[in-house]
Amino acid sequence: MRHLITPLDFSVGELDRLFDLADDMREHQERYAHLCDGKKLASLFYEPSTRTRLSIETAMLNLGGRTMGFSDAGSSSAAKGESVADTIRTVSCFADIAAIRHPKEGAATVAAQFSRIPVINAGDGGHQHPTQTLTDLLTIRNLKNRLSSLTIGLCGDLKFGRTVHSLVNALARYQDIRFVFISPPELRMPDYITEFLDDRGIHYEEYIRLEEVIGKLDLLYMTRVQRERFFNEEDYVRLRNFYILDAEKMSLAKNDMFVLHPLPRVNEISVEVDNDPRAAYFRQVQFGVYVRMALIATLLELV
Amino acid sequence: MLNVGKIEEGFVLDHIKAGKSLELYHHLGLDKLDCTVAIIKNARSNAMGKKDILKVECNINTLNLDVLAFVDPDITINVIKNGEIIEKKSLPLPKEVKGIIRCTNPRCISTIEQELPQIFYLADDHRAIYRCRYCDAAYNPNGITG
Helix, strand or coil, X not given: CCCECCHHHCCHHHHHHHHHHHHHHHHCHHHHCCCCCCCEEEEEECCCCCHHHHHHHHHHHHCCCEEEEECCHHHCHHHHCCCHHHHHHXXXXXXXXXXXXXXXXXXXXXXXXHCCCCEEEEEECCCCCHHHHHHHHHHHHHHHCCCCCEEEEEECCCCCCHHHHHHHHHHCCCCCEEEEEECXXXXXXXXXXXXXXXXXXXXXXXXXXXXXXHHHCCEEEECCCCHHHCCCHHHHHHHHHHHCECHHHHCCCCCCCEEECCCCCCXXXXXXXXXXXXXXXXXXXXXXXXXXXXXXXXXXXXX | CCCCCCCCCEEEEEEEECCCHHHHHHHCCHHHCCCEEEEEEEEEECCCXXXXXEEEECXXXXXXXXXXXXXXXXXXXXXXXXXXXXXXXXXXXXXXXXXXXXXXXXXXHHHCCCCCCCEEEEEECCCCEEEECCCCCXXXXXXXXX
């Protein structure tokens, strides 16, 4: 029995097969419409989530399966103090597969340890969010027709952003990847990530201003810079504009440089960019459904 | 100078940081074994000033010493058979450390989930970095980092 707890749980070869399946599901959705007939997904969301929960549940519905669960801890037995281990033991008796989001880091690891059904980590605090990483990889593969030989800019809050950490770890397994980290000094990529890249001889550069480097990028992955991450208001006001993507900055980028964002977007991408054909963040959401469909089918061993 | 008799078979763990021998006694599970143990605290040492020594009389196959390299890599491990030192062991860092240290990351599931074993894995051999199996927070003796 397989689970998805971190993006590295699947080898590069296994990911290739997963993405091939996702592409096939996108092109021939009707072929897979009854793949999960009679199967049930338990979605165990201990904290609020819009995209991830709806995306996973949509994926199961698209495959003909059914969903059940809770969308906040208050309406679950966690409110009575039940452990994750006991909850998943119980849910294993009802459902065929479970997706769990929990505010505590490592909660999905614990769930997998005690589960009798496949577990999908739908986000465990600031730790891992592997289905987002799979979404990002599938999107990049579709936009650029490859996952190697790319210069990828990651911009914004690189210190606390779990999606960028997971994405760097996952992309580091492909050939000839060059990273460009663009962030305020306070929010630069943590040492353990840069040490990981140093150890593997993977190229990266660090910048403070997006416009200095946007012209070199094949892809730009934007994240939100939150006011509360700054030590003082003065620095926030001074730096925030460096990390807002607008039409002017886009004019400096290559014609085939796509923009991704894990969403929700607040103001770090101006709405004027949405009509630019290189703005790919809403297509990214659609890819997220296909990759989760492929994941559910793979973990249930139906393909 | 205090004299402790020779042992026929077992281990002499030398150059233990002064005051740490009781901690090692528990980490090695000696409290659960029916064997003769001499704990020598604050012995004089030219190199260290003061040191602790543990002498354990036991079958040399009964004791798992892997944890020693994690607790203190400078400990000298003398293996004794027939009253003689037959080997001076140096141990690699253990791949996994179970039940020795606790994760102090307040956001880690292991801080709230009952009966979850505390497990750390060796994430970086060169830098001797251990990470929590659940949340991946790095352990250092002064608290969790990165």
